[in-house]
Amino acid sequence: MFKFETSALKGLSPISASRQSLRPPRWRSFGYWLVLMSFFMLIIAAWLRPDFNRPPLADWKPFLARGDHAAEAGDLQQARYLYLQVERIASWNRDWQGTIAAACWFNKLDGAPARYSKAYTLLIRAGIFAEQKQSRQAMATIAEAFNMLGQHQTASLFLGRVGTGWPSENAEPLGFLLEACSA
Numbered sequence: 001m002f003k004f005e006t007s008a009l010k011g012l013s014p015i016s017a018s019r020q021s022l023r024p025p026r027w028r029s030f031g032y033w034l035v036l037m038s039f040f041m042l043i044i045a046a047w048l049r050p051d052f053n054r055p056p057l058a059d060w061k062p063f064l065a066r067g068d069h070a071a072e073a074g075d076l077q078q079a080r081y082l083y084l085q086v087e088r089i090a091s092w093n094r095d096w097q098g099t100i101a102a103a104c105w106f107n108k109l110d111g112a113p114a115r116y117s118k119a120y121t122l123l124i125r126a127g128i129f130a131e132q133k134q135s136r137q138a139m140a141t142i143a144e145a146f147n148m149l150g151q152h153q154t155a156s157l158f159l160g161r162v163g164t165g166w167p168s169e170n171a172e173p174l175g176f177l178l179e180a181c182s183a
Contacts, residue, residue, distance in 0.1 A: 060089040060098040067105065080109055087122060096138045099126035100145055107149060119149065127158055134166040 067082030083105045090098025103122035110117060123145055130138030139162050146155035 058089055060086045060093075060095065060101070063089065064098075064101055064105070071105075071109070076109060079105075083109070091125065094129045094132065096126040096129040096133070096135065096142070099123075099129060100138075100141060104145060120151075123149075127161070131161060134163060136162055136166055136169050 063082050063085045067079045067086065070076075070082060071079035083102050086098055086105075087102040090096075090102060099122050103119045103126065106122065107117070107119035110119065123142055127139070127142050130142060139158055143155040143158045146152070146158065
């Protein structure tokens with residue numbers, strides 16, 4: 001019947017017209033690529049440096065005091081939880097004093113030390129922290145803690161690890177940390 005023709009659509013086929021309309025411009029694909037690459041760079045930075053967003057760590061001494069009060073009150077589960085917090089905070093800070101305190105209190109909670117006890121593990125970790133800080137006093141305190149636990153050979157090994165080039169400081173063990181190990 002009636003035949004309508006338009007001059008604008010006469011030269012284009014329907015397939016090529018639809019492909020051109022759906023293709024994004026080059027700047028848009030570059031923007032997508034840029035956002036994707038910045039996202040991956042953010043993930044890599046967070047993986048390599050997780051301390052960027054870590055809040056400042058608390059001090060372990062209030063947790064130790066609260067653990068002492070819980071142990072005196074007879075709530076051993078709460079005391080164990082608080083001593084675990086002491087261990088965690090001291091390990092994050094690489095603080096040998098907090099690690100030794102937690103080890104001694106775990107020894108007191110667990111009773112007779114076994115070969116692979118939590119107290120031994122924490123004392124060895126404290127030895128690693130002390131060796132990194134090159135502290136003669138820390139090594140003497142750790143050796144005294146091992147002596148109190150009956151591990152005299154391990155104590156002498158820790159005293160033997162003191163380097164000759166370490167700075168001179170008071171090499172007396174800290175008694176207030178070892179009060180729980182002796183009990």
